[in-house]
């Protein structure tokens with residue numbers, strides 16, 4: 001016996017298949033679809049001093065105290081590995097010490113033959129995880145950034161074919177948080193009379209695990225509806241990807 005199309009609501013998945021998740025996260029890792037990894041920085045006063053000797057008498061300590069000086073450095077956070085590190089600071093950027101093989105090292109640095117300045121928007125390699133990331137002033141992330149992309153997936157539910165639409169949402173903030181969630185968005189099915197039917201997702205308590213699918217009176221193509229994404233023109237984006 002055939003069921004009413006609305007009864008399918010309880011059978012629709014609330015998360016995409018693992019393969020889709022892997023694909024999308026791989027895209028993000030390759031810095032293609034949804035923003036890029038960041039090295040956030042802000043200026044910070046750094047105390048520098050001569051090296052401490054193995055044997056030091058009180059006078060040595062006094063001299064050591066006097067040798068301390070303060071310089072402007074950069075406190076950095078890599079959004080890929082989450083590590084904090086110190087680098088040199090220049091106006092609008094950071095200075096990283098580099099080895100002959102191009103490897104970067106953390107620590108206070110000044111411009112010289114063994115170091116390179118990376119300005120806002122340029123790509124540097126994180127000295128901890130070696131990921132290429134965009135050097136970005138931390139204050140630019142004060143309000144956070146949300147990148148979104150709609151992702152379609154075809155699934156079979158009972159004897160129906162459904163197209164599930166997931167909003168892939170990447171959130172970055174000034175603390176270096178970088179998370180991606182798959183938010184249920186909508187679903188389309190063709191019912192037994194050949195009519196296109198739509199469900200919209202309702203998140204109880206804003207929790208994706210408590211998603212409820214609500215049958216809608218009208219069908220619209222989710223790929224034609226504008227949605228927010230930070231990097232898009234006017235922050236408005238239309239369309240998305242479909243898992244092949």
Ligand SMILES: [Zn+2]
Nearest residue numbers: 078081126129
């Ligand atoms: Zn890193």
